[in-house]
Amino acid sequence: MHRILQPEGWAKPLGYANGVSATGRTIFVGGQIGWNRHSLFESDDLVAQIRQTLANIAEVLACDGGKPEDVTSMTWYLIDRREFLARSPEVGKVYREVMGRHFPAMAVVQVSALIEERAKVEIQATAVVAA
Numbered sequence: 001m002h003r004i005l006q007p008e009g010w011a012k013p014l015g016y017a018n019g020v021s022a023t024g025r026t027i028f029v030g031g032q033i034g035w036n037r038h039s040l041f042e043s044d045d046l047v048a049q050i051r052q053t054l055a056n057i058a059e060v061l062a063c064d065g066g067k068p069e070d071v072t073s074m075t076w077y078l079i080d081r082r083e084f085l086a087r088s089p090e091v092g093k094v095y096r097e098v099m100g101r102h103f104p105a106m107a108v109v110q111v112s113a114l115i116e117e118r119a120k121v122e123i124q125a126t127a128v129v130a131a
Contacts (some may be wrong), residue, residue: 079120
């Protein structure tokens with residue numbers, strides 16, 4: 001069970017929650033990047049890599065009965081925040097296609113590089129599956 005934590009009087013966040021309370025079994029998903037199950041990049045496009053990264057998270061969750069709506073927290077690491085912001089409508093669209101209209105607590109951080117040279121995004125997630 002998940003409950004969104006929204007302090008009274010705070011502006012409603014767009015695309016994320018300020019906090020989430022959850023009860024159940026916890027799944028920790030290590031940082032996923034935009035390559036496929038064979039560790040091959042199919043695209044160097046940021047939005048395509050985000051779609052693949054989110055699909056990878058969903059696939060890891062499914063290994064233990066989890067679903068995208070079970071995600072309680074995500075941390076996104078990006079190489080280029082300007083591109084991310086400029087393409088936010090496209091990012092939102094692919095997010096909703098893979099994750100649905102479920103918005104966990106999130107942080108988005110720009111980093112100077114990721115370990116895999118072609119990676120433009122890495123996302124770490126935590127999910128809580130109802131017991």
